[in-house]
Amino acid sequence: MLLGIPCAIHPDPGLSSSASSCWGNMMDVVLLHGLLLLLPLAALLLYRYNATFHYFCKVAFFNCWIIAMATLLSPFAALRGRSVENMKLLRAAILPLKHFYGIKMQVWGLEHLNTEELYVIVSNHQAALDLMGMVEIIPDRCVPIAKKEILYMGTVGWASWLSGIIFVDRYKREDAINVISQTARTMQREKFRVWIFPEGTRNQDKSMLPFKRGAFHLAVQAQVPIFPVVFSPYWDFFSSKEKKFTSGTCTIQILPKVETQGLSSTDVPRLTDTVRQAMADAFAEMSVSCCEDQSAEHPQHPHCAGVGAGAGRGTGSPQCEENTTGTSN
C-alpha cells in the first residue's frame, strides 16, 4: 500500500495503468527521500569545505539567536517595563554565544570598572560580534547608545527598548545631540552608565575611524569619567569582507579612566583626541600580538602589512600581563 493505493513492488510487463501510476508514485517518494537525505549532506559538506557558506551559516545563526532570544525574553522584560535592569536578561542571553563559535574571551583591566561611580564607556566597533565582547564586561546599570534603526527590528527592537537602550537618529544631528544632552541629565538622576561606540559605525580597518564627539560631550555634561575599552582586531577569526568566520581569541582591554571633572564643552575636542589616541595605541599593540600569533598561518595577511612599526610591544609585555585580570572561556 503506497499513499493509499494498493501497489506491487515490482513492475510487471503487463502493467495496468493504475499499477504504473503506483510505480511512479513510489519512484517519487524514493527520489524525495533521496533529496531530503542529500540536501543536509550537501549542506554539511559545503559548511565544512566552503568558507563563504560557512561564514553565512554562522552569521545567520548569530542573527537567529538574537531574534529568538529577543522574542523569548521580551514578554519577561515587559513585565518589568522599560528598565535598565532588563539588560541583565540580554546579557545572559548573549553570553553563551561565544561557546558556539569557539571564541575565547580574554579581559585585561576589568578591575577599572569595579567602582560604584557612574561613567561613560567608549569602545571601538568592528562588527555585530562586539555584542559578545560587550556582555563579558558590561557592568550593572549600563546601557548602550544605538542607532535608531535597531528599534525597528521587530522583537530585537522591543527587547532593546525594554532594556533601556538609548536610540539616536544619526541622520538628524540636532535630535541626536538632544538625546545625548537629556541622557547626561537622566544618567545622574536615574543612576545608570552609558556605553557608546564613538566611531558611530562598524569598522574593520587597521585603524579606528575619527571619533564622533557625542560620548565626550555626554561625559563632560554629566561630569563623569570615561573608560576607554578596546576590542582587539578580529581579523584572525572574522572578516565580513573576506567572508571568514572561524574560532579565535578576542582580547578586551579596559584602559584606566579619563577624568572630566571641571572640563567644559570647549575641552571636548582635546578630550576626544586624547582618548582616541590612547585607544589607537592600545589597538596597535593588540594588532601586533594578533599578527604575531597568526603569522605562521597567514604570513602575508593584508591587515598585518605594516602593523607594528613603532606600535610599542610584542606579545607578553609586562604591561599586558599586569593588566590581565580575567579570562573567560
Ligand SMILES: CCCCCCCCCCCCCCC(=O)SCCNC(=O)CCNC(=O)[C@H](O)C(C)(C)COP(=O)(O)OP(=O)(O)OC[C@H]1O[C@@H](n2cnc3c(N)ncnc32)[C@H](O)[C@@H]1OP(=O)(O)O
Ligand atoms: C537577546 C538579544 C536582544 C537584542 C540585543 C540587541 C542589542 C543591541 C545593542 C546595540 C549596541 C550597539 C549599537 C552600536 C551602534 O548603533 S553605533 C551607532 C550609534 N552610535 C553613534 O552614533 C555614536 C554616538 N554619536 C555621536 O556621538 C555623534 O556625535 C552624533 C551626536 C550622532 C552627531 O554626529 P555627527 O554630526 O556626525 O558628528 P560629530 O560628533 O562630529 O558632531 C558634530 C558637531 O556636534 C557637536 N556635538 C555632538 N554631540 C554633541 C552634544 N551631545 N552636545 C553638544 N554638541 C555636540 C560636536 O562637538 C560637533 O561640533 P564641533 O565640530 O565640535 O563644533
Ligand SMILES: CCCCCCCC/C=C\CCCCCCCC(=O)OC[C@@H](O)COP(=O)(O)O
Ligand atoms: C519587523 C521587522 C523584522 C526585522 C528583523 C530584523 C532582523 C535583525 C537580525 C538580527 C539582529 C542582530 C542585531 C544586532 C545588532 C548589533 C549591533 C550592531 O552592530 O549594529 C550596527 C550598528 O552599530 C552600526 O551600524 P552600521 O555599521 O552603521 O550599519
